[in-house]
Amino acid sequence: MSDAIAFATIRELGARYRKRELSPVEVTRALLARIEKLDPALHAFVTLTPDRALADARAAEEALRRGDERPLLGVPVGHKDIYLTRGIRTTGGSALFADWVPDSESTVVRRWQDAGTVLLGKLITHEFAFGLQFPGHRFPPARNPWNLDHIPGGSSSGSGAALAAGLLHGATGSDTGGSIRGPAAFCGITGLKPTYGRVSRAGVMTLSWTLDHTGPMARTVEDCAYLLQAMAGHDAADPACSTRPVPDYVGALDGGVRGLRIGVPRNYFFDDADAENVRAFEDAVATLRKLGADVRDLKIPAFDLSRSFLLIVVAEAFAYHEQDLRRHPELYGEMLRERMLSGALVSGHEYVQAQRLRMQICADVAEVMKSIDVLATPTTPKPAPTFKMMYDPELAFPRTNMPPFNLTGQPTLALPCGLSASGLPLSLQLSGRAFEETTVLRLGHAYQRATDWHTRRPPV
């Protein structure tokens, strides 16, 4: 299969299907062959579903013949392996669920299926979607297609690696402290953490209730908009899910960015940042300015307090996993186990204080957002580290730029904005007001129309 098909956008794929230049079955067969060739080195997939994929592709082909116009018809996708799939193994990246086949499925899985997608398989996740992957556990970690010695980011590691390698055209991710945006940044793809409550989490394994978000991962902003359109919307099965109407995300992409007010918070996000990450970010900001955006520097001191998010994550993760951690500690990866157990060491008043602090951060940022449309920052302060660096037993939890927006719940997009001297992707983070996904997508789309970083391919 040509790279042109493996890396086609969702819009291009749909256009070629409808011109009968390509068929979903043909694309699905070609991608299954590509996965067979590349995935033994990447470990992006934990479970392949070729029979299901071909059945979905045939159904899509039939629907296309009837003139079905759904934009995701015949689009090959994969689900992060914390999304429950009926009749298909769902491991959570854990030995606890290594052979579990659910008899129900997540709302998002059902919605994408109803949209006509082709399910290629389940994508490896860091164990229980915690943001670190360690060796010696049940499943091998996914590797970064740009350099196999480097991590692809996580916890949606398989989603990031598979998209970067052209193994599928869309994937689900989840994001508690950056698990969509981190792999997007390190793998040179695009990922959106929607507003808290915009996309249902029903049927998705929990890490930390008050911080967990679900969202789309793809290679372009436009593809993310198509995928979000088919995910978003109220779901009574998720008590946090909003009843707000879902706007037309794809239709809003071309609105332009002239006059959009972009704030660059100069504190917190640049601490310990590599010079090349900062340089790529400044170039991206210059591009946005050239496109007509009104860019201004800011300081938001509340962000300096956002490391307290760790307290909420570990306390909530322990609350969720307590029974299993006490009964079957041996089934948790060694290093994850101790991080989750640390949640038992958080006192009641400390958890409450962390949530109070979070309310303070939300209020301070909301005040800033009254006069700013989008905040722009580097997604990560450094490019993808090596596995060796991550295996340092003294490493508690890497510092990144993403958790502040899990605390505030704002819609936040990560998209490629450069390459490091060593050839690793660098990323721009754009965060908007709650439920204003259309604004961050519009800005990201304008940036991708003006640049070609999202079209760069790894050497796989």
Next chain:
Amino acid sequence: MPDEPKRPELTLDELRARIAAAGITIPENRLNMVRKLLGEALAPLRSLDSRKIRPLEPAVTFDAAGPHVGVGHE
């Protein structure tokens, strides 16, 4: 009231006391990692005046006009 001195970082002794109180086991060679993790997470809390940060209110909300899920009243 004059500023009080900041509380010190989480010590290994304090960590061991928390582990004993929680009734869990953490291997000796992981204590330093856990101490770092909790220490970093607690630092913002320990730098603040707990009387001045926002309260967690309202604890219960409901919208009398529309559909709602969970806690609330008709």
